[in-house]
Amino acid sequence: MxxxxxxxxxxxxxxxxxxxxQIVFHPKAIELALLGGAGVIVIAVxxxxxxxxxxxxxxxxxxxxxAQTVAWWSVPSLVLAFGIALFVLGWEVxxxxxxxxxxFAALGLGGLVREKRAERA
Amino acid sequence: MTLAVPNTRSIYDSLAGTYVWVACIVFxxxxxxxxxxxxxxxxxxxxxxxETVDAPRVETLYLVVLAVVTAGLIGLTFHSLDRVDRLTPAxxxxxxxxxxxxxxxxxxxxxxxxxxxxxxxxxPEGTPPELIVPVGRRVLFSGRSQDVLHDFWIPDLKFxxxxxxxxxxxWALTFPHPGRYPGLCAWFCGLYHQNMHFVAVAVxxxxxxxxxxxxxxxxxx
Amino acid sequence: xxxxxxxxxxxxxxxxxxxxxxxxxxxxxMLGASxxxxxxxxxxxxxMRTELAQPGLQVVSTESYNALFTMHGSTMIYLVxxxxxxxxxxxxxxxxxxxxxxxxxxxxxxxxxxxxxxxxVLEAGWLTVGGPGRATWIGVAPLSELQRTPGSGQDLWxxxxxxxxxxxxxxxxxxxxxxxxxxxxxxxxxxxxxxxxTMIGTTLMMIFAFPVLVVLMGLLFYDRRHCCLFDGxxxxxxxxxxxxxxxxxxxxxxxxxxxxxxxxxFSAFSGRRLFGYTFFVFSTxxxxxxxxxxxxxxxxxxxxxINARYxxxxxxxxxxxxxxxxxxxxxxxxxxxxxxxxxxLFGVVFLxxxxxxGLSGVWVASPTLDFNASNSYVVVAHFHxxxxxxxxxxxxxxxxxxxxxxxxxxxxxxxxKLQLAIMxxxxxxxxxxxxxxxxxxxxxxxxxxxRASGWGTLNLIATIxxxxxxxxxxxxxxxxxxxxxxxxxxxxxxxxxxxxxxxxSSPPPPHNFDALPPIRSFAPLMDLREGKx
Numbered sequence: 001m002x003x004x005x006x007x008x009x010x011x012x013x014x015x016x017x018x019x020x021x022q023i024v025f026h027p028k029a030i031e032l033a034l035l036g037g038a039g040v041i042v043i044a045v046x047x048x049x050x051x052x053x054x055x056x057x058x059x060x061x062x063x064x065x066x067a068q069t070v071a072w073w074s075v076p077s078l079v080l081a082f083g084i085a086l087f088v089l090g091w092e093v094x095x096x097x098x099x100x101x102x103x104f105a106a107l108g109l110g111g112l113v114r115e116k117r118a119e120r121a
Numbered sequence: 122m123t124l125a126v127p128n129t130r131s132i133y134d135s136l137a138g139t140y141v142w143v144a145c146i147v148f149x150x151x152x153x154x155x156x157x158x159x160x161x162x163x164x165x166x167x168x169x170x171x172e173t174v175d176a177p178r179v180e181t182l183y184l185v186v187l188a189v190v191t192a193g194l195i196g197l198t199f200h201s202l203d204r205v206d207r208l209t210p211a212x213x214x215x216x217x218x219x220x221x222x223x224x225x226x227x228x229x230x231x232x233x234x235x236x237x238x239x240x241x242x243x244x245p246e247g248t249p250p251e252l253i254v255p256v257g258r259r260v261l262f263s264g265r266s267q268d269v270l271h272d273f274w275i276p277d278l279k280f281x282x283x284x285x286x287x288x289x290x291x292w293a294l295t296f297p298h299p300g301r302y303p304g305l306c307a308w309f310c311g312l313y314h315q316n317m318h319f320v321a322v323a324v325x326x327x328x329x330x331x332x333x334x335x336x337x338x339x340x341x342x
Numbered sequence: 343x344x345x346x347x348x349x350x351x352x353x354x355x356x357x358x359x360x361x362x363x364x365x366x367x368x369x370x371x372m373l374g375a376s377x378x379x380x381x382x383x384x385x386x387x388x389x390m391r392t393e394l395a396q397p398g399l400q401v402v403s404t405e406s407y408n409a410l411f412t413m414h415g416s417t418m419i420y421l422v423x424x425x426x427x428x429x430x431x432x433x434x435x436x437x438x439x440x441x442x443x444x445x446x447x448x449x450x451x452x453x454x455x456x457x458x459x460x461x462x463v464l465e466a467g468w469l470t471v472g473g474p475g476r477a478t479w480i481g482v483a484p485l486s487e488l489q490r491t492p493g494s495g496q497d498l499w500x501x502x503x504x505x506x507x508x509x510x511x512x513x514x515x516x517x518x519x520x521x522x523x524x525x526x527x528x529x530x531x532x533x534x535x536x537x538x539x540t541m542i543g544t545t546l547m548m549i550f551a552f553p554v555l556v557v558l559m560g561l562l563f564y565d566r567r568h569c570c571l572f573d574g575x576x577x578x579x580x581x582x583x584x585x586x587x588x589x590x591x592x593x594x595x596x597x598x599x600x601x602x603x604x605x606x607x608f609s610a611f612s613g614r615r616l617f618g619y620t621f622f623v624f625s626t627x628x629x630x631x632x633x634x635x636x637x638x639x640x641x642x643x644x645x646x647x648i649n650a651r652y653x654x655x656x657x658x659x660x661x662x663x664x665x666x667x668x669x670x671x672x673x674x675x676x677x678x679x680x681x682x683x684x685x686x687l688f689g690v691v692f693l694x695x696x697x698x699x700g701l702s703g704v705w706v707a708s709p710t711l712d713f714n715a716s717n718s719y720v721v722v723a724h725f726h727x728x729x730x731x732x733x734x735x736x737x738x739x740x741x742x743x744x745x746x747x748x749x750x751x752x753x754x755x756x757x758x759k760l761q762l763a764i765m766x767x768x769x770x771x772x773x774x775x776x777x778x779x780x781x782x783x784x785x786x787x788x789x790x791x792x793r794a795s796g797w798g799t800l801n802l803i804a805t806i807x808x809x810x811x812x813x814x815x816x817x818x819x820x821x822x823x824x825x826x827x828x829x830x831x832x833x834x835x836x837x838x839x840x841x842x843x844x845x846x847s848s849p850p851p852p853h854n855f856d857a858l859p860p861i862r863s864f865a866p867l868m869d870l871r872e873g874k875x
Contacts, residue, residue: 003530003531004521004522004523004531005522006531007522007531007542007546007628008522008546010628011546011628011631011632014628014629014632015632015635015636018632018633018635018636018656019636021652021655021656022649022652024652025649025651025652025655026649026651027649027652028648028649030580030583031583031639031648031649031652034554034583034584034587034638035587035635035636037550038549038550038551038587038635041549041550042546042549042550045549049522049523053523072362072363072364072852073357073358073361073362073363074361074363074447074448074451075361076448077361077363077448077449077451077452077455078360078361078451078452078455080452081451081452081453081454081455081456081459081509082455082459084456084505084508085455085456085459085460085463085505088501088504088505089463089501089505091501091563091567092494092497092498092501108452112448115448129713132710133710133711133713133714136708136710136711137711140704140705140708140711143704144701144702144704144705147697147701148697148698148701151668151672151693151694151697152694154672155672155675155690155693155694158672158675158676158678158680159675159680159682159690162612162675162676162677162678162679162680163679163680163682164613164679164680164681168679169679170612170613170614170677170678170679171614171676171677171678173617173677174614174615174617174618174619175617175618175619175620175621176617176618176673177618177620177621180618180621180666180669180670183665183666183669184662184665184666187661187662187665187666188662190661191658191659191661191662194658194661194704194708195654195655195658198654198658198708198709198710199651199654201708201710202650202651202654202709202710205709205710205713227490268484268490269484269485269490270482270484270485270578272644272716272717274714274717274783274785276714276718276782276783277783279713279714280713280714281644281713281714281716281717282644282645282646283644283645283646285484285575285577285578285579286484286573286578287573287574287575287577288575290645290646290647292646303783305783305785306785307644307716307717307718307785308717309408309477309478309485309717309786309787310485311408311485311490311491312404312405312408313404314408314787314788315404315787315788315789315790315791
């Protein structure tokens with residue numbers, strides 16, 4: 001469980017190395033930035049994963065109780081997706097749709113937060 | 122008669138042959154191996170599957186072989202790229218080179234012979250322009266677009282270049298034999314992209330000079 | 343509303359279809375949706391091929407054709423093969439690592455619905471007055487700008503791609519988190535099955551590649567509404583750099599999972615563990631994915647304005663990763679006891695056909711050769727050999743292998759082999775001639791070609807092949823219906839598979855496992871069967 005972050009950090013470092021190889025030829029700033037930046041981001045995600053693993057003891061287990069307390073349905077997830085889709089579609093259709101979409105998205109997010117809290121309780 | 126000036130066609134042909142051979146050999150090896158294994162190791166002869174799960178030394182050796190082949194291909198490619206890259210500066214420094222401005226626009230081509238008012242362009246009814254060029258002499262193109270991405274492609278010379286607005290790209294071609302070299306736009310540029318053709322007509326150098334002189338006079342007079 | 347005892351949950355199909363967070367349910371819905379989009383994209387392809395069969399515009403107008411090829415490519419890439427890859431991962435990775443659920447099940451559900459809504463928005467372009475998006479699946483500026491491609495269809499294309507890609511990204515991140523964080527005790531990194539490792543490679547690339555496309559689509563939409571982001575000498579170049587930074591990894595997102603699936607299929611039906619597991623993990627899952635992220639400029643060789651030698655070098659480097667992967671796959675057949683099931687046969691055909699795609703990829707990895715091949719039918723042949731003759735055949739291998747696990751019933755082997763035979767002939771008839779057409783100077787994205795070109799015969803052969811492919815797909819649909827109607831039940835481990843998904847019922851219960859076998863290697867069920875556990 002605790003080694004997952006190594007995959008991220010190691011692979012991200014690999015990307016940075018591959019980006020550095022660009023310098024041997026005629027590098028372009030945007031190309032260095034894209035690949036190097038990607039590597040840095042993956043390393044950062046690895047650092048986050050490491051931090052998350054350090055804080056959470058024991059690591060996420062498989063056991064009966066966890067299985068039973070996982071909810072099987074989530075309406076807020078669907079509402080959130082619907083809200084985001086309407087919000088984005090509103091860029092085309094009009095600000096009113098963005099408003100409606102934003103409202104649904106907020107409802108969905110709020111519902112998700114509540115579901116997460118209920119699960120932990 | 123061999124051509125003194127290197128051209129994109131000959132550079133391409135020498136490289137392409139190697140790549141085709143490597144590809145055929147690799148495919149052949151894999152095909153034969155897979156078929157052989159399927160026949161030899163099919164179930165039904167009540168055999169127990171083998172236990173070896175890896176062979177690190179063999180696989181490392183194989184990796185080395187792959188690396189050598191890859192390095193070889195890269196070396197050949199880099200060499201050919203060097204040759205192609207040299208074509209444009211060589212043409213720019215060549216006083217005998219023909220210089221042609223290329224403008225692509227939806228959905229036509231316009232060619233202007235630099236330093237003269239001579240222009241060939243797509244006719245209003247869509248007839249592709251004929252680009253008269255000399256055999257065996259460098260032709261330096263400077264290309265741009267008036268609107269969207271286009272792509273100047275002459276398949277018989279195995280070469281193309283993208284052109285886009287506010288940017289001029291240069292490339293040099295040499296036409297090794299007399300004849301017609303069809304050309305076309307190779308980047309989707311909208312509704313009549315498929316009609317954006319031209320034809321490069323290569324004629325002996327003396328004939329080209331005469332033609333250009335005549336056209337210059339005609340345009341001036 | 344939703345805390346329920348796991349084994350006693352009442353089935354409620356409609357609610358499940360809408361809001362179930364069970365990863366298996368989400369994955370099944372994604373598979374179903376991908377299949378529907380596949381049929382739509384396939385009809386578009388048939389229309390295109392029917393038009394191209396002979397010179398002259400007989401079937402569709404040029405305008406319609408431009409919409410067709412844009413939407414065919416967009417549907418297949420954004421709405422079929424990418425979500426199909428992710429669906430396999432969403433279903434199998436939690437099972438293969440011994441987890442009761444996917445990480446972030448609600449995020450995955452949100453992602454699924456975003457994919458669906460995005461697909462609807464994208465295809466809704468067909469209903470607009472001006473027609474759907476028609477600036478290629480790349481949407482390259484300046485052509486995709488408002489002045490050049492006006493109309494809401496193109497707008498909807500941009501937004502649809504944005505929404506769907508966002509959803510796919512979310513699902514990918516859940517799969518990655520599952521593999522890295524929700525493994526059962528004993529399931530160390532180097533005991534994860536090959537398929538899970540290929541999903542890791544897939545989703546690692548997605549971390550950065552998919553958000554780049556989401557942002558780019560946002561920028562393109564802004565450009566259409568306001569101004570000028572892609573003007574000037576750098577504009578079109580920047581668009582291509584950003585697009586292909588997503589566009590190359592995505593083609594490997596559409597490939598790696600199927601290689602992993604075929605590795606599992608070979609392992610099961612050869613009765614052997616995957617050969618060279620360590621090499622496979624490091625070369626295929628990790629090196630291959632890293633290289634895939636580093637090669638995007640090879641789509642831009644003909645601009646003359648990229649670091650060509652670097653991208654040529656990286657692109658050729660893929661020979662090493664792919665070569666090792668082939669060594670391990672073929673090594674798994676070596677000294678096996680091979681059963682010629684439909685899944686295995688699809689896997690073998692995948693191996694050979696993808697190789698054609700891969701070798702033609704080495705061809706276009708050379709800038710000198712690409713200066714001719716770019717945007718010709720050589721490229722069309724290349725990517726259809728990798729994505730269709732390769733990935734789709736690999737997908738069928740996966741489907742025939744895992745269908746009993748997903749549904750508790752077998753697919754018919756006879757119909758499966760018939761489908762394979764028809765599709766092999768049809769596929770090669772369709773795409774092999776395209777190499778010749780491209781080399782002869784036929785460019786892509788044209789509704790028509792001159793009669794004098796002499797390309798009519800090869801195009802006709804290709805069109806006939808495409809109809810054969812359609813017939814093969816029809817056989818598959820029949821197989822699906824027959825197999826689900828007249829079920830031949832499958833137990834938990836009908837194939838004697840190597841990995842944990844076969845240690846539970848078919849289909850698995852909502853919480854996946856009642857008990858886990860000991861995990862001492864990457865093939866725990868083989869260990870169990872051989873008494874090595």
